[in-house]
Amino acid sequence: xxxxxxxxxxxxxxxxxxxxxxxxxxxxxxxxxxxxxxxxxxxxxxxxxxxxxxxxxxxxxxxxxxxxxxxxxxxxxxxxxxxxxxxxxxxxxxxxxxxxxxxxxxxxxxxxxxxxxxxxxxxxxxxxxxxxxxxxxxxxxxxxxxxxxxxxxxxxxxxxxxxxxxxxxxxxxxxxxxxxxxxxxxxxxxxxxxxxxxxxx
Amino acid sequence: xxxxxxxxxxxxxxxxxxxxxxxxxxxxxxxxxxxxxxxxxxxxxxxxxxxxxxxxxxxxxxxxxxxxxxxxxxxxxxxxxxxxxxxxxxxxxxxxxxxxxxxxxxxxxxxxxxxxxxxxxxxxxxxxxxxxxxxxxxxxxxxxxxxxxxxxxxxxxxxxxxxxxxxxxxxxxxxxxxxxxxxxxxxxxxxxxxxxxxxxxxxxxxxxxxxxxxxxxxxxxxxxxxxxxxxxxxxxxxxxxxxxxxxxxxxxxxxxxxxxxxxxxxxxxxxxxxxxxxxxxxxxxxxxxxxxxxxxxxxxxxxxxxxxxxxxxxxxxxxxxxxxxxxxxxxxxxxxxxxxxxxxxxxxxxxxxxxxxxxxxxxxxxxxxxxxxxxxxxxxxxxxxxxxxxxxxxxxxxxxxxxxxxxxxxxxxxxxxxxxxxxxxxxxxxxxxxxxxxxxxxxxxxxxxxxxxxxxxxxxxxxxxxxxxxxxxxxxxxxxxxxxxxxxxxxxxxxxxxxxxxxxxxxxxxxxxxxxxxxxxxxxxxxxxxxxxxxxxxxxx
Numbered sequence: 001x002x003x004x005x006x007x008x009x010x011x012x013x014x015x016x017x018x019x020x021x022x023x024x025x026x027x028x029x030x031x032x033x034x035x036x037x038x039x040x041x042x043x044x045x046x047x048x049x050x051x052x053x054x055x056x057x058x059x060x061x062x063x064x065x066x067x068x069x070x071x072x073x074x075x076x077x078x079x080x081x082x083x084x085x086x087x088x089x090x091x092x093x094x095x096x097x098x099x100x101x102x103x104x105x106x107x108x109x110x111x112x113x114x115x116x117x118x119x120x121x122x123x124x125x126x127x128x129x130x131x132x133x134x135x136x137x138x139x140x141x142x143x144x145x146x147x148x149x150x151x152x153x154x155x156x157x158x159x160x161x162x163x164x165x166x167x168x169x170x171x172x173x174x175x176x177x178x179x180x181x182x183x184x185x186x187x188x189x190x191x192x193x194x195x196x197x198x199x200x201x
Numbered sequence: 202x203x204x205x206x207x208x209x210x211x212x213x214x215x216x217x218x219x220x221x222x223x224x225x226x227x228x229x230x231x232x233x234x235x236x237x238x239x240x241x242x243x244x245x246x247x248x249x250x251x252x253x254x255x256x257x258x259x260x261x262x263x264x265x266x267x268x269x270x271x272x273x274x275x276x277x278x279x280x281x282x283x284x285x286x287x288x289x290x291x292x293x294x295x296x297x298x299x300x301x302x303x304x305x306x307x308x309x310x311x312x313x314x315x316x317x318x319x320x321x322x323x324x325x326x327x328x329x330x331x332x333x334x335x336x337x338x339x340x341x342x343x344x345x346x347x348x349x350x351x352x353x354x355x356x357x358x359x360x361x362x363x364x365x366x367x368x369x370x371x372x373x374x375x376x377x378x379x380x381x382x383x384x385x386x387x388x389x390x391x392x393x394x395x396x397x398x399x400x401x402x403x404x405x406x407x408x409x410x411x412x413x414x415x416x417x418x419x420x421x422x423x424x425x426x427x428x429x430x431x432x433x434x435x436x437x438x439x440x441x442x443x444x445x446x447x448x449x450x451x452x453x454x455x456x457x458x459x460x461x462x463x464x465x466x467x468x469x470x471x472x473x474x475x476x477x478x479x480x481x482x483x484x485x486x487x488x489x490x491x492x493x494x495x496x497x498x499x500x501x502x503x504x505x506x507x508x509x510x511x512x513x514x515x516x517x518x519x520x521x522x523x524x525x526x527x528x529x530x531x532x533x534x535x536x537x538x539x540x541x542x543x544x545x546x547x548x549x550x551x552x553x554x555x556x557x558x559x560x561x562x563x564x565x566x567x568x569x570x571x572x573x574x575x576x577x578x579x580x581x582x583x584x585x586x587x588x589x590x591x592x593x594x595x596x597x598x599x600x601x602x603x604x605x606x607x608x609x610x611x612x613x614x615x616x617x618x619x620x621x622x623x624x625x626x627x628x629x630x631x632x633x634x635x636x637x638x639x640x641x642x643x644x645x646x647x648x649x650x651x652x653x654x655x656x657x658x659x660x661x662x663x664x665x666x667x668x669x670x671x672x673x674x675x676x677x678x679x680x681x682x683x684x685x686x687x688x689x690x691x692x693x694x695x696x697x698x699x700x701x702x703x704x705x706x707x708x709x710x711x712x713x714x715x716x717x718x719x720x721x722x723x724x725x726x727x728x729x730x731x732x733x734x735x736x737x738x739x740x741x742x
Contacts, residue, residue, distance in 0.1 A: 011314050011389040018381040022419045029423030029453055033438060036449060044444075119435030128444025135436040135443065139427065 009173050016177040020184050023147075027188055030140045034195060037132045044129025049199035051116070052137070056107040057197035060100050061189065067096030068186040071155070071179040081169050083162060090159050093182065097152035104145055108138075137196055144188055151185045154178045214620070214717030231316035234618065234718060236323050237301030244298050245687070247289040247330065252683065254282040259642075259676040262669045265661055275659035276345035277360070281337065283348030284365065288372050289330055291603050292461060295468035296414075297326070297379055299610045300407045302618055304383065306711040306718060307401045309392025309727040314385040322378040329372035336364035347657060349458070352439040352450045356431045363432050366425040373418045373425075376464075380414030383407055392710075394729035401709045401733040402491055406471025409495040413460045413467075417503065421457035424450065448513055455506035463502040465599060466566075467495060469606030470537055473559045475733075476613055477541050479707045480556035481548025482742060484734040487540040494533035501530045511579050512586045520579045527577035534570055538563060553705065554628035558609035561636050565601025569594055572647065587657075590650030593643045601639060608635075611690055616700040620716035623693025631689060634682030641675030708732075708739035 038045050074089035111134075115122030118135050126134075158178040161167040167174050215234045219226020227235050258279055261268045270278065305313055313319050337343040340361030346354055350369075355362050387400070387408050400408075428450070430436045437443030439450040478485040485491065507515060507523040541563055550556070572594045575581045585591065616622045649668040654661055661669065703712040710727060711718075731738035 008314065008389055011385050014388060015315060015318075015381055015385040018384060018415055019377075022377050022381070022415055025416060025419035026423050029420050029427070032453070033449060036446070037444070040446075041444065118430075118437070124443070128442075130444075131437065132444040135438055135445075138434075139430060139436055139438070143426075 007171070012173045012177065013180075016180050020180060023184055023188075027140075027143070030136065030143065031191070031195075034136055034140070037129070037136065041127075041129025041132060044127050045133050046199055048126075048130040048133035049196060051111075052197050053107060053110070054197050056103055057193050060103050061193050063096050063100050063103070064186045064189050067093045067100075068183055070096065071182045075172065075176055075179055078162065078167070078172050078175060079169055083169075086175075087159055087162060090155050090162075093155055094152050097148050097155075100148055101145065104141065140192055140196070144185070144192060147185045147188070151178075151182045154181055212715070212719075214715060215720045216717055217720070229320070231312070231320050232720060233301045233305050233312050233316065233319060236319050237298055237303075238618070239323055240293060240301060240326070241298040243327065243330070244290055244294050247285050248294075249687075251282055251285040251290055252680065254278050254285070256676055256680055258282060259673040261659055262661070263673045264670075265663050265666060267659070270659065272659050273342075273345065276347075276657070277337075277343035279657060280344050280347050284333060284344075284369075286599075287348050287461075287465075288369060289326075289333070291465045291599055292372075292376060293326060293379075294465075294603065294607050295472060295610060296383070296407055296410055296464070297322075299403075299472070299607075299614060300379075300383060300468065303614055303711055304404050304407055305386060305390070306714065306722050307404045307709055307733070308387065308390055309395050309710050309723065309729060310386065310390035311721045311723065313382050314389055315382050318378055318382055322375045322382070325371055325375035325378070329368045329370075329375060332364055332368035332371060336361040336368060340364060349454060350425065350428060351454075352428065352431070352447045353441075355428060356439065363429055366429045366432075369425045370422050370429075373422045376414050377418045377422075380411035380418070383411040384415065387411075392727045392729055396729075398489070398492075399729055399732045402474035402485060402488070402495075403468075403471040405492050406467045406474065406495050409499040410464050410467045410471075413464050413499050413502070417457045417460035417464075420453060421461075424453040424457065427453075448510070448515060451510050451513055452507065455509045459506035459509065460499075460503050462599070463498055465603050467498060469562065469603040470495070472606040472610045472613070473541060473562050474537070475709070476555050476559045476609055477544050478734040478736075479705050480551045480553060480559075481545050482551070482706070482736060483544055483548040484732070484736070485540070486543035486546075487536070488732070488734070490536055491540050494536040497533040498530060501526065501533065505530060508577055508582075511582050524577060524579045528574070531570065531574060531577075538567055538570075551705075553612075554623075554625055554632060555609050555613035555705065557629060557632045558605050558612060561632065561639075562602060562605040562609060565597050565605060565639065569597025569599075569601055573598065585650060587655055588650035589646045589654045589656055592656050593647035593650055596643045596646070601643070608632075608686065613705065614711070615690065615694055616704055617702075617711060617716050618718070619694040620700055621694050621697040622700040622704060623690045623697055627685065627689040631682050631686035634685060635679060636682075638675050638677070638679030638682050642672050642679055643675075645669070645672035645675060703741075706736070706741045708734055708736050708741055 070089045070093045074086045074093070077083075077086040077089060111117065116134055117123065118138055123131055123134060155178050158167060158175045161174060215232055219230055219235075221229055227239060230236065257269070258275070261270050261275055261278075301313070301319065305311070340363070341359040342361060344350075344355075344360050344362045344365045345358060346360075346362060350362065350366065387404065391400070427436070427438055431439060438445045439447050441447065474485060474491050505523060505527045507519060508527045511520050511524075572590070576585065576591065576594060612623070612628060645668045649665050649672070650656075652665065652668075654665045654669075700716055702714065702716045705712070708731070710729070710733075713727070714722060736742040
């Protein structure tokens with residue numbers, strides 16, 4: 001209404017943390033299903049887990065962890081006034097997101113070419129527990145993949161704001177919140193990776 | 202802090218010049234009061250549509266056999282009645298409409314913490330509503346699953362469940378964003394001197410509600426997303442032929458949808474807690490107990506979801522545990538009722554329309570709450586599960602509770618917002634007609650349910666005819682009362698005499714500013730020196 005602009009750093013971060021809770025709870029529904037079905041079909045989950053490629057999953061884990069590091073450094077860089085460094089680091093984060101998605105594309109393609117995908121004829125010949133495992137695998141990693149894309153878009157948006165001087169060394173909460181979101185995307189993967197890829201070990 | 206001049210009392214307040222011309226000054230406004238009114242009128246419109254569908258259902262049940270619609274239409278109509286009333290009226294009703302209108306003013310704030318996000322929530326709400334309405338006319342016809350979307354039927358029916366599921370997802374997102382906005386506002390934007398124990402009970406109830414919105418709504422999001430994936434991609438997580446378990450859908454659904462009934466009722470309780478002290482001219486009895494009971498309901502209400510599933514085939518141990526936990530929720534609810542009655546005791550009671558609606562809330566909610574115990578006890582629930590007894594119970598707590606609280610809030614706060622007063626005598630007559638119609642309709646449902654009439658059938662055996670006709674006639678009386686009430690209040694708001702800035706003698710902050718409120722609520726940031734019900738210090742008594 002007026003020229004009066006309300007700025008509340010603590011409030012903005014508080015709101016973001018509340019939003020992150022809701023994201024955790026969204027994935028929580030899938031993790032509940034995982035735990036219930038794991039208890040029901042332990043043997044099938046192990047044998048289906050062996051089908052997943054640990055190298056794809058492990059590589060993606062490294063990529064995401066590195067990208068989180070980039071985001072964390074970028075915030076410090078911005079606060080110290082190193083805007084170009086900050087933008088480069090954010091660009092690297094988006095590149096990591098792209099690598100992650102390309103990896104995921106090849107991983108899914110390989111599975112699909114083996115006839116393992118929701119509703120496929122081959123999947124329906126597998127034992128029920130393995131069907132559940134693969135359906136959950138596609139839904140969980142798919143939902144996570146959507147979050148990777150959203151996170152990358154948010155970081156790109158923060159980059160635009162930094163370039164326009166709307167996010168600065170003194171007023172950086174938007175970048176910090178974008179970083180929080182990215183860390184959440186990373187953190188969820190940290191749970192997905194062992195539950196699906198390392199279950200046999 | 203600003204070059205804005207606040208309009209003097211008697212001016213058009215926030216109804217004045219918007220930031221954009223005409224309607225755009227409203228639908229793109231970030232002013233919490235404008236957003237609140239946008240919600241309010243949309244919600245009233247959806248309530249009217251939902252009520253018409255309800256009347257159609259009652260008309261079909263006037264006589265056994267097909268009266269005005271066949272079974273498939275009947276299934277679609279009750280699904281629609283449920284979806285509209287639950288997701289478009291009761292859940293957003295009080296928090297989104299009156300929470301937005303009143304809560305920032307009660308805190309002494311100029312707006313909510315994230316005004317743009319607030320506007321975005323309203324746009325999401327409208328998008329969700331449009332999607333829900335679109336699902337009726339596209340795809341394989343209107344959904345016929347009931348508002349609970351239970352699998353396996355919802356995964357197999359050819360009707361347009363997929364679009365309805367997206368609508369629920371979008372509406373849930375809107376609800377989440379409103380919740381986190383309100384929690385942040387209450388934490389960060391309280392005026393100087395507005396300590397936690399000076400927050401009006403309405404805003405306290407919104408605080409508890411907002412936490413449930415944040416913590417429970419994502420679960421319905423993932424549940425309907427999984428239903429959508431099951432229909433579109435055949436992911437089969439709830440399909441036994443693919444190793445899934447349909448009971449898991451019910452668990453996930455109720456993990457949200459039971460706490461959601463507290464999203465529906467808690468703000469209503471908050472309205473009543475705010476109204477009763479004002480019209481009894483006494484400080485709220487047991488203020489702290491009411492605050493704690495709101496939080497306790499929010500907490501305990503999150504642990505009882507499976508009491509909707511006693512007959513679903515879960516283990517006997519789970520049934521006993523959930524039955525016991527359900528009884529726990531009755532305690533904080535009863536604490537509120539006793540505190541309201543104790544506030545009224547020996548007060549100088551003004552029997553104005555807001556108090557009348559509040560009193561009918563207490564009566565109907567108590568009846569609904571006590572019959573809820575019959576459903577909460579596993580042994581008796583098995584007898585009445587999926588009968589009209591459940592329908593009657595649900596309408597007593599939701600319509601008799603939240604609906605009456607919504608009407609009470611309308612009569613209490615809208616004169617503040619519009620600066621005009623409705624006809625109190627007509628409002629009183631409308632209240633009496635609504636109450637009579639309500640009792641006839643829903644008591645008949647409870648009795649016929651106890652006799653064994655199942656819910657969700659368009660037909661029944663001839664033995665139930667008398668009570669069904671009574672319920673249908675009651676629904677007509679109820680409808681007449683509702684029309685009278687809405688006509689009176691709408692006429693009053695636009696044509697009625699000017700209302701004073703504090704027509705009821707309230708002591709909380711919203712009554713200390715002009716009516717209609719100025720755009721940024723306060724000329725200067727207020728300093729709060731007394732509690733919300735301290736009528737002596739506020740100079741009312």
